[in-house]
Amino acid sequence: MARANDAVAALLQEYADLLAITGSDAFKARVYEKAARAIAGHSADVTTLDNNELRKISGVGASIADKVAEYRDTGRVRVLDELRTKIPSGVRAMTDVPGLGPKKAMTLYDQLGIDSVDALADAIDAGRLKGLRGFGPKTATTLRHNIELWRSQPSRFLIDAAMGTAADVIAALEGVRGCRRCTYAGSLRRMKDTIGDIDILAAADRTDALMKALTELPMVTEVISSGEKKTSVRTKMGIQVDLRVVPLDAWGAALLYFTGSRPHTLRLRELALRQGLTLNEYGLFRVDDNSLLAAKTEEDVYAALGLDFIAPTLREDRGELDAATEGTLPRLVTERDIKGDLHAHTSLTDGVSTLDQMVAAARERGLKYLAITDHAEKLPMQRMTRAKMLKQREALRAIDAGPMTLLHGTELNIDADGNVDWDAEFLAGFDICVASVHDHFTQSRQQMTRRFVAACENPFVHIIGHPTTRQINRRQPVDADWDAVFAAAARTGTAMEINSYPDRLDLNDELVLRAKQHGVKFAIDTDSHSTVHLGFVKYGVGQAQRGWLTADDVINAWPLTKLRAFLRDKSHAKTK
DNA sequence: GCCGTTTTCGGCCCGACTGTTTTCAGTCG
Numbered sequence: 325m326a327r328a329n330d331a332v333a334a335l336l337q338e339y340a341d342l343l344a345i346t347g348s349d350a351f352k353a354r355v356y357e358k359a360a361r362a363i364a365g366h367s368a369d370v371t372t373l374d375n376n377e378l379r380k381i382s383g384v385g386a387s388i389a390d391k392v393a394e395y396r397d398t399g400r401v402r403v404l405d406e407l408r409t410k411i412p413s414g415v416r417a418m419t420d421v422p423g424l425g426p427k428k429a430m431t432l433y434d435q436l437g438i439d440s441v442d443a444l445a446d447a448i449d450a451g452r453l454k455g456l457r458g459f460g461p462k463t464a465t466t467l468r469h470n471i472e473l474w475r476s477q478p479s480r481f482l483i484d485a486a487m488g489t490a491a492d493v494i495a496a497l498e499g500v501r502g503c504r505r506c507t508y509a510g511s512l513r514r515m516k517d518t519i520g521d522i523d524i525l526a527a528a529d530r531t532d533a534l535m536k537a538l539t540e541l542p543m544v545t546e547v548i549s550s551g552e553k554k555t556s557v558r559t560k561m562g563i564q565v566d567l568r569v570v571p572l573d574a575w576g577a578a579l580l581y582f583t584g585s586r587p588h589t590l591r592l593r594e595l596a597l598r599q600g601l602t603l604n605e606y607g608l609f610r611v612d613d614n615s616l617l618a619a620k621t622e623e624d625v626y627a628a629l630g631l632d633f634i635a636p637t638l639r640e641d642r643g644e645l646d647a648a649t650e651g652t653l654p655r656l657v658t659e660r661d662i663k664g665d666l667h668a669h670t671s672l673t674d675g676v677s678t679l680d681q682m683v684a685a686a687r688e689r690g691l692k693y694l695a696i697t698d699h700a701e702k703l704p705m706q707r708m709t710r711a712k713m714l715k716q717r718e719a720l721r722a723i724d725a726g727p728m729t730l731l732h733g734t735e736l737n738i739d740a741d742g743n744v745d746w747d748a749e750f751l752a753g754f755d756i757c758v759a760s761v762h763d764h765f766t767q768s769r770q771q772m773t774r775r776f777v778a779a780c781e782n783p784f785v786h787i788i789g790h791p792t793t794r795q796i797n798r799r800q801p802v803d804a805d806w807d808a809v810f811a812a813a814a815r816t817g818t819a820m821e822i823n824s825y826p827d828r829l830d831l832n833d834e835l836v837l838r839a840k841q842h843g844v845k846f847a848i849d850t851d852s853h854s855t856v857h858l859g860f861v862k863y864g865v866g867q868a869q870r871g872w873l874t875a876d877d878v879i880n881a882w883p884l885t886k887l888r889a890f891l892r893d894k895s896h897a898k899t900k
Numbered sequence: 901g902c903c904g905t906t907t908t909c910g911g912c913c914c915g916a917c918t919g920t921t922t923t924c925a926g927t928c929g
Contacts, residue, residue, distance in 0.1 A: 355901045385902050425927050593913045
């Protein structure tokens with residue numbers, strides 16, 4: 325599954341972690357982390373590059389280039405293997421427990437021979453940490469508690485669940501006297517596909533009332549820490565909520581800082597330093613006389629650094645600072661650009677809303693067109709037949725949808741060999757066909773790739789639905805050579821879906837970036853099974869933005885005539 | 901270990917909170 329770049333990045337990250345645990349130069353460890361990130365985000369396969377090309381990657385110098393080359397040639401990195409013999413893998417795993425970092429993990433291993441999370445839990449239960457320097461009774465209790473949390477809960481939460489919690493917290497805090505502004509930041513604002521914790525930023529002159537209000541919310545089960553400027557709690561759902569309160573004058577700098585990502589803000593700080601400036605959550609200051617340059621809005625801070633405004637969804641250190649310097653940031657697709665939905669179900673198959681309800685809800689949302697795409701007959705549980713499909717088409721054609729155009733489509737099943745339901749004649753009757761993988765998830769990469777390529781080459785298939793078929797926290801993505809699949813999609817004029825369903829978000833941002841490099845077009849669909857799901861489109865747009873897409877890349881951001889031409893061009897392939 | 905619009909050497913982001921300390925190390929984001 326993983327690209328060679330991901331494997332190399334994982335090795336470099338492991339090396340960085342082991343350096344930190346062994347207490348070597350902290351800066352050295354940071355350099356390896358940075359290089360790992362740069363390689364993970366590099367477009368070319370690093371195992372195809374020579375040393376000179378490797379060293380052109382920012383953060384990769386002679387030493388790291390040699391290690392990558394060694395991995396390319398031998399599949400190993402000798403110095404990493406040596407470190408691994410000194411530090412058991414369980415010691416590194418221990419640093420995943422909240423509150424336990426590299427220093428304490430090493431102390432536990434050195435002094436007590438503790439080499440796994442399980443061993444640590446046993447040692448705490450047996451009272452073996454008593455007398456160990458740096459490990460008082462409070463630390464032992466907290467660690468034991470955090471081990472259980474770490475064992476019992478997923479580390480990432482679905483974006484819509486996090487968004488709901490954030491909205492509840494914000495609504496409560498906005499009602500607190502003295503609260504001037506309140507919003508969410510962090511990975512939620514960046515629209516990452518999954519959310520680790522929720523960052524809430526508030527502006528107020530006095531902070532105590534806000535901190536108290538947060539800790540007293542009914543949803544809060546645990547106060548992790550609480551100070552004058554920052555409070556962290558855990559909710560019933562298990563997600564951590566961090567609240568930061570700043571003066572209103574620092575709003576922009578604080579929002580920028582707490583939105584992150586860390587690599588992005590780190591780069592901003594480096595850029596500031598090179599200009600004789602320093603950036604923190606209170607503002608951008610001159611180093612020499614501490615005078616304030618910008619703080620009120622994010623736009624002010626970026627401008628003072630000589631940068632165009634960078635949308636939160638782009639702040640991942642994937643080249644956005646260079647683009648902002650050069651004025652070449654993309655004009656990102658927005659929810660307002662989305663003119664229609666090309667993947668939606670009704671109660672004819674596994675949807676819960678009727679055709680009429682779906683049409684009415686889509687019209688209410690102001691869509692210009694809607695494709696109804698119920699499941700085809702090879703998904704046996706749906707009991708679909710040709711007759712039912714034709715009857716639905718008749719019903720759909722009879723609906724007066726006002727200014728909205730209705731398209732009759734279907735979600736075909738891509739079988740193990742890459743074929744789809746129904747014959748050419750029947751398929752030709754549809755306005756649009758989505759085709760998706762719904763079974764045989766464990767095929768080899770080679771088989772799976774052939775399967776997708778065959779589907780792309782089918783003249784009746786316009787969109788590949790939820791391509792990796794992952795279900796977040798439940799099912800892994802299928803294994804395919806995505807570069808080969810994307811190349812086929814671009815060549816055949818087949819759009820790749822960005823499925824907006826919160827537990828899919830498929831393609832995700834990283835694959836969107838890769839697909840775009842192949843010249844692929846995209847469809848941001850909701851895959852709605854109910855009228856309320858139409859609102860999920862914002863999450864699909866989030867992934868699209870994170871993949872640097874413009875409205876021109878997204879076929880359902882196009883006017884209907886242009887979309888129809890795209891669909892027609894694909895179908896014309898069948899006569900060639 | 902990397903890097904350079906003050907630097908090829910000497911820096912490297914920085915603030916908040918906790919716990920165990922008697923002035924700060926460790927962790928987190």
